[in-house]
Amino acid sequence: MKLATILHHGRPTVSVINAADGLYWPLTEVIPGLPDQIGHDMVAAISHSDRLFAAPSPVSAGHRLDRAKLLAPIPAPPHNIMCVGKNYYAHAHEFTKSGFDAGAKAEEAIPDCPIVFTKPSSSIAAQGDPIPLWDGLDAAVDYEAELAVIIGRGGRAIAREAALSHIFGYTIINDVTARDLQRRHKQWFLGKGIDGFGPMGPWIVTADEIDGSNLRIACRVNGELRQNSSTADLIFDIPALIEAISKSVTLAPGDIIATGTPEGVGIGFDPPRFLRDGDIVEVEIEGIGILRNAVQRAPAKTSEEATLAAQ
Numbered sequence: 001m002k003l004a005t006i007l008h009h010g011r012p013t014v015s016v017i018n019a020a021d022g023l024y025w026p027l028t029e030v031i032p033g034l035p036d037q038i039g040h041d042m043v044a045a046i047s048h049s050d051r052l053f054a055a056p057s058p059v060s061a062g063h064r065l066d067r068a069k070l071l072a073p074i075p076a077p078p079h080n081i082m083c084v085g086k087n088y089y090a091h092a093h094e095f096t097k098s099g100f101d102a103g104a105k106a107e108e109a110i111p112d113c114p115i116v117f118t119k120p121s122s123s124i125a126a127q128g129d130p131i132p133l134w135d136g137l138d139a140a141v142d143y144e145a146e147l148a149v150i151i152g153r154g155g156r157a158i159a160r161e162a163a164l165s166h167i168f169g170y171t172i173i174n175d176v177t178a179r180d181l182q183r184r185h186k187q188w189f190l191g192k193g194i195d196g197f198g199p200m201g202p203w204i205v206t207a208d209e210i211d212g213s214n215l216r217i218a219c220r221v222n223g224e225l226r227q228n229s230s231t232a233d234l235i236f237d238i239p240a241l242i243e244a245i246s247k248s249v250t251l252a253p254g255d256i257i258a259t260g261t262p263e264g265v266g267i268g269f270d271p272p273r274f275l276r277d278g279d280i281v282e283v284e285i286e287g288i289g290i291l292r293n294a295v296q297r298a299p300a301k302t303s304e305e306a307t308l309a310a311q
Contacts, residue, residue, distance in 0.1 A: 001052070003169075004203035005042050007069040014038070014045045016058060017203050019289060023062035031055045042074050042204075043254035046168050049152055053206075072126040072200045073171050074150070078252040080118035081148075081198060082245055083175060085188060086111055087235050087260025091268075098267040114236045114244045117188045119175070119258075123198035130296035132196040133277055137178050138297070141275045144175035144261035145219035145227050145283040147212060149238055150204055151257070156250040163239035166251065169206040172291040173258045174199040174219075174283050179267055179274070199283075199293045200256075210287035212238050217262060220282045221275070229262030 002017035008026055015024040028039040031051060037044045038051065045052060086092040089110065096109040125131070133141060152168025175192060176199065182191030212231060219227035236244070241257055266273045275281065279295040 001206045001209065002203045003042070003045070003052075003073070003206070004201070005071040005073050005075065007071055008063070011040055012071055012075070013040055014042050016055075017065065018062070019065070019203075021062075022065045024065050024068060025058040025060065025062050027052070027055070029060060030058050043076070043078065046150065046152055047253040049168060049253075070127045070202050072124045073204045074200070074254055074256060075124055076121050077254050077256050079249065079255055080120050081124070081173070081256045081258055082249070083117050083119055083146075083192070083258040084236065084241055084260040085115040085117060087114065088229060088233050088262040089235060090229075090233070090263035091261055091265065092235065094263050094265070094268040098272070110235065114241055116245060117192065119189075119198050120193050122195050123193050125196045125199045125293065127199070127202040127291055127293070129196065129199060129293060130298075131174075131176055131199065131275065131281065131293050132298035133275075133295060134194065134298050135300055137181065137194060139274070140179040140272070141295070142177045142179050142266040142272075143219055143221065143226070143275060143281050143283075144177060144265055145217055145285075146173045146175050146258045146261050147215060147217060147231050147285055148173040148200065149212065149242070149257040149259060151242075151251045151255040152207070152253055154250065154252040154255070156246055158242055158246040158251070160239045160243045163242035164207070166242060167207045167212070167238070168253070169204040170210060170212050170285075170288060171200060171204045171256075172202075172283050172285050172288055173256075174281060174291060174293065175258055175261060176275075179272070196298075199291055201291050202289055205288050215288075216286040218284045219264065220284070221273075222280055226266075227262050227264035229264075231259070233262065234259060
C-alpha cells in the first residue's frame with residue numbers, strides 16, 4: 001500500500017495512491033465511517049493501521065494525482081526526525097577525508113556505534129517544494145539521499161529481533177545540509193535543521209511491500225547521477241538503529257528514522273560541488289519512487305517580517 005498526504009478540497013488528507021495509474025483515493029472514500037482525524041492526519045492513521053490494512057480496495061474512479069498537491073507524508077512527526085550520520089562505509093570515509101567532519105581522523109571514519117542527531121519538524125518539506133537558499137546559509141548547501149523508516153508500533157528498549165515488527169513503512173528523505181555550519185559548530189543540528197532542509201516523500205510504502213534492507217538508492221543533480229548505492233551497504237542496519245535509538249527514546253507511531261546517506265555527496269568531490277540556485281535534485285529509491293525538488297533562493301525578509309517572525 002502507498003499512502004500520501006494530499007491537499008484535497010483544502011485539507012490535508014491521507015490518501016491511498018496508485019502511482020502506476022496516477023490516481024489517489026482519500027481514506028474517507030475508501031473506508032466508510034472513518035473518524036475524521038484518521039482521514040486527515042497520517043500519524044493518527046498509522047496509529048490505527050489495523051483499519052488501514054483491513055480496508056477494501058478502492059472501487060471508485062479515483063482522483064488524478066497529477067492535479068493534486070502532495071504534502072510531506074508526515075508533516076509533524078511525534079519527535080524530531082531521528083537521523084543517522086556516517087552509516088555507509090564509503091560515505092564515512094568520504095566525509096572524514098573531506099575535512100568537514102569536525103577534526104575526525106582517518107582511523108575514526110567508521111563509527112563503533114550509530115551516530116544519531118535530529119532534524120526539527122520545521123525542516124520538513126514536500127515533493128516539489130523548493131530547497132531554500134537562505135541568505136548567509138547558502139555557501140555550502142549539500143544533498144543527502146536517504147531511506148527513512150516510519151515507525152508503526154511504538155515502544156522503548158525494542159530488541160533487534162523484534163525491530164522489524166515495529167515498522168509501518170518507508171519513505172524518502174533528502175537530508176539537505178549546510179556543510180559550513182556543520183563544520184563550524186562541530187555538531188550537526190544547526191547545519192541540518194534549517195527551515196526547508198528536509199524534503200520528504202512523495203509517499204509512504206508500507207513494509208509488507210518492500211524489503212528495506214536491500215533497496216537501490218540514488219541521487220541525481222540536474223540529471224547527473226551523483227549517488228548510486230544500496231541499503232544493503234549500511235554499517236548499522238535498520239534493526240540495529242531501532243534497537244539503539246529506542247534504548248533512549250520511547251518511539252511512537254509516526255516517528256521517522258533517516259538511515260544515512262551513501263557516497264557521492266557534494267563534499268566528496270574535489271573541489272566540492274554544492275547546490276546552486278536552479279538546481280534540480282532527485283532522490284530515487286527502488287520500490288518507493290522519486291523525490292524531486294528544485295533549489296531556489298529564499299526571498300529576503302523585510303525588517304518588519306523578521307520582527308514578526310521573532311515574536
